[in-house]
Amino acid sequence: MDKKEYSLIEETLFHEKLQNGLDVYLLPRPQMSKTYAIFSTNYGSIDRTFVPIGESEEITVPDGIAHFLEHKLFEKKDRDVFADFGKQGASANAYTSFTKTAYLFSATSNIEENVETLLDFVQDPYFSEQSVEKEKGIIGQEIKMYDDQPDWQSFMGTLRRLFKETPVNIDIAGTSESISEITNDDLYSCYDTSYHHENMPFFIA
């Protein structure tokens, strides 16, 4: 395990690349009550055209799918992962940017159990037609909420003008129309292609 010391501010950062390719970073903060852990993948909203793993033809997936996938990873066949974190006293969340998708929790107790829950749920996708349909209503309202926010609209408007040819000009959440096209199969092919250990740093403080 590598150790990097920052003596002036009295902090030490530990890092190790595991055999399976996962980069693990540990920052001990013994004075603090709260533990914060984040598990992310270098896959975001701009990654819409790619060759799916195990295939040879390039595909373009519906806009907003990385963010949709982020929502759906929390739902399993028999349960909602939010509830698992809740039972362990942790507060969980996730976000999607143009280039990353991140899953995280913060907690002051049951740290090992919560780390396990985080690592497990992100590596165990379960998508069903029914739950994909249900999410369209929820994300549809998330998009409408941003539609009423002037700062977000001016930010996206600027990007649309600046970058005419690249997918950074597309809203991270997509549109009501684009997300309506998302299917189970799309989610699995995005997941299988982008969620790999080599592509997913894990950081805990």
Add this chain to the structure above:
Amino acid sequence: MVINKTFIDNEKSYKLKNKLMYKIGGKCMVTIQEEVKNFNGLNVHFVPNEKFKTVHIVVKFRAPLSRETITKRALLPYVLQQGPKKYPSRKELQIVLDDLYGAVLSIDGGKKGDSHILSFRLEVANEKFIPNESNIMDKAVSLLNDVIFHPNVDGKSFHDTVFNREKETLKQKIRSIVDDKMKYANMRLIDEMCEGETFKTHVSGYEEDLTSLTSQDLYQYYQDLLKNDQIDIYVLGDVEVNKMEEVISSSFKREGYQNDNKKADTEQSTSKKEVKEVIEEQNIQQAKLHIGYRTNIRFQDSNYAALQVFNGVLGGFPGSKLFINVREKNSLAYYASSRLESHKGLLLVFSGIAPKDYKKARDIMEEQMEAMKNGDITENELKETKDLIVNSLQETLDHPQGIIEMLYQQVIADTQITPNELIENIKKVTLEEVIEVGKSIVEDTVYLLTNEGGA
């Protein structure tokens, strides 16, 4: 380079702001120490804490909330932030802050119950971590003293250029509230719900009062404020109390303070006989449905912990009744939560929905409250909610400003409950107490902001 705006799911920043929480359990029990000293007309709270690499000094001015003074109190942070007499421009002030290794000064106002609080906050690096530095604290305290007690005045008024420019800034701020739909809907709900009550006073002030305000008026009012407001100073960080006491007492001196103890005792709420429904239309995509309830329980009351648990089971977390039923089961919304106005005794439920779903969403939201009142709460829901509230309180104690705000709650409520007691109280709450609390909660006002045409 990551573009910094991301989609944060499942928790509203709105809710985060209103969360006030603590710490226990797990590995170590952290006890927050607070030592209060009174000198020079000030209440000084020392909070020694080794967790942080910066020192926080917060000076709080408290006065009764009122329409008469609110616009002035809303404008003061803008004017004072432009620099004191000694550093009479934003640039000169910034240079001094930069010389203090990038210290951060902010001034803001807010209401808690029927009190208005003006806070000056200075965060500065602890000299302990900087080689060959030993007088950062002296300089920081002296700067804060300049900003508060020696403003940039021209005779008996603030400088006209600064005053006029900042007046315009505040005007724009007042006008922009309508662009933040959640904030606007919350403000309008309180307007309607608390009509005729002090609590409805808008913290950003009123444009019509701002127009007629002069620089002399504002300066005159500021002199009154310095003399008459209750002042509480918090010093938090890894510092020696004795040394800081010396630094502060030699710098902060308030003249002519009369402690007439005129506390703003928050008015008791009066419930309406029937639920009031208000529907307003704007050109918007998403409707905002906000429902206001009177809890008749405030921070200082013995059943406040049970009320916090009640609120948590109803709508505080992603496992709560509102989230599960409005969002997960019926797919009607992205957010559906509830929060407390602890010093006023209100519980507010809110969600962003499609305009056409108003009736359906309102029914489901009201059903969740009914379920709570009927005691339809499982032992699991109770336990998880208590754990999550405790977790959240503990996390708050990892933030310097969180600790200070938590301690200041006691001053506002004129009561003594330490952070650890608050946590212990949550852990002790029983199902019966939660159900009992439900009996005093009364629905008051339903406010809907919807699109033009209403569907």
